Amino acid sequence: MGKFGKKNKVSENIPTSALPDIIFMLLFFFMVTTVLRDQEILVEQKIPQATQLQKLQKKTLISYIFIGKPKNTALYGTEPRVQANDALLNTPDIVQWVNQERDLLPEADRGLITISMKADRDVKMGPISDVQTELREADARRILYASTGKVNND
């Protein structure tokens, strides 16, 4: 019994004084990396995987276009739609949207505008190629097929 008594004397408190520091560190990490979502995405986004990813140097040159099945199928139907900024676009309106985006860039960079195509993996090539045709029409020919990294099995 005496032995047990001795054991009980050992302090059971875990020092928690460093806990706030750790939490703050995590907090700052997330505060720095966070990008508050400025637009609601109205289409499904399951980004496909690929291996040959490249990163662009200048993020300001990128404009995003989202392609996928609308989340609200009751309102927008089940056919894949194109979203730019926070509204769904019809394919012919893409040219106008590209020109608006291009006007936001400094003059020297206008030729380098890059469209990041965030397309859902279930989309067929039909809508994608329509969008590409429009982008060619708008002379925004640098496109980035947004994709996430794939772990190589071999």
Added chain:
Amino acid sequence: MARKKNRMSTEVNAGSMADIAFLLLIFFLVTTTIASDKGILNILPPKLDPNNPPPKIDLNERNIFTILLNANDQLLVEGEFRDDPEGLDEDIKAFILNFGAPDEEAAALYNTLPASLKALSAKLPESSDDPGEAVVSIKTDRGTSYDKYLEVFDLTKKAYFDIYAERVNLSTDEYRALTGKNDAEVSLQDRGKEGIPMAISIAEPNKIGGN
């Protein structure tokens, strides 16, 4: 009176600090989307001018590596049926580096290649003449899934990046990570690409299996 005052704790109670920090942490955890600006870069051809049609370029059939993707996501690579694109990158590399009938310039290019790439050159008369002439053509149907198309496009890019990286003695990942932000990187990129243009042609899709 004095004794009572001394007993009062002078420390600020910091116990709830962790709670506050946790609350903020959870907020940022939920709202965060780690920006992903990664992707596969593609340069589209210029738009068609109806008054000024593009010049017809006659390419020998042997200089075109055709990949057809149908609405069932099946492949026809150089006339051969395939179910999955596995190994396509190796075939494309062998096609680009075939050197079937190199002209003088291409022969000089061949001599600059490292031994590992020279080994890929089969010099088949029915495959590409030289890397400058070789074109990889990808054609899909409208009903082909984007996922499959991207997989094939990815493998095609991989074939070219593998070659470029091999030429400058880097791993493919290292070569791709070059952004050209300083002269050293630009020169590496240029040395990799020299004489071997990335010629990937993406044809207008057939109207099958989609709308």
